[in-house]
Amino acid sequence: MNKFKKIIALILMTTTLSSCVTLHIDKDSAPLVDFGTPIVGHFRNKDYAAAGVFTSLFLSFLVCTFVFAPIGSDQKSLTGLDTKISDPLFFSFLGATLATPVASTIETVCVYHYVNQKIIDENGLFFDPHDKLKKYEVINAFRADEERRIEEESNRAQLELYRKEIEAYRQKLIDGTITDEELIFIEKSEMIRNELQTEIGYYYLNKARKVNE
Numbered sequence: 001m002n003k004f005k006k007i008i009a010l011i012l013m014t015t016t017l018s019s020c021v022t023l024h025i026d027k028d029s030a031p032l033v034d035f036g037t038p039i040v041g042h043f044r045n046k047d048y049a050a051a052g053v054f055t056s057l058f059l060s061f062l063v064c065t066f067v068f069a070p071i072g073s074d075q076k077s078l079t080g081l082d083t084k085i086s087d088p089l090f091f092s093f094l095g096a097t098l099a100t101p102v103a104s105t106i107e108t109v110c111v112y113h114y115v116n117q118k119i120i121d122e123n124g125l126f127f128d129p130h131d132k133l134k135k136y137e138v139i140n141a142f143r144a145d146e147e148r149r150i151e152e153e154s155n156r157a158q159l160e161l162y163r164k165e166i167e168a169y170r171q172k173l174i175d176g177t178i179t180d181e182e183l184i185f186i187e188k189s190e191m192i193r194n195e196l197q198t199e200i201g202y203y204y205l206n207k208a209r210k211v212n213e
Helices: 002-022 042-043 048-067 083-120 134-161 162-174 182-186 188-193 198-211
Strands: none
Touching: 042 048, 042 083, 042 182, 083 134, 134 162, 134 188, 162 182, 162 188, 162 198, 182 188, 188 198
């Protein structure tokens, strides 16, 4: 059991350091999504350094486990070594194989919390550990709100830029002097069309009334 813990600790020391070096974190960084899936979680979090280390270690330990496994009738391994030598190696590599996914899970959880908490702190966000929302959900919700705010500000700026033209189109719709080309332009522009919905309806209503007369 002590050897098992030492293997996990050694792997964690190596990969956690590599993750801190390779994962560049600032307030605009993408939040990590995986909370603790063994090995695969590193790929989902785009922590490719840790993913490469854990994948290599797991496959290497697994191959060595099979190489030193007692499979023959005389309980000897594929190497033909004496069981006094091969058996300890087999159990060591078996322990290392089992320890790798455990260490991977722990490392994924630690890096997930560290990175996402740093993003939360950098953006001055509030995270309630008792809430149903996870850290990456809090960050994504904040980013979505920011995008909506920027889009709204952009739309307001465009409206102000075209305010005179919109008011001119508004008066033409009321007077019935709008041209077909101008109508096509208004219909194609969602921003202008939304601003003039009432006047457009009034224009078509008057037009239909005149046709019926």
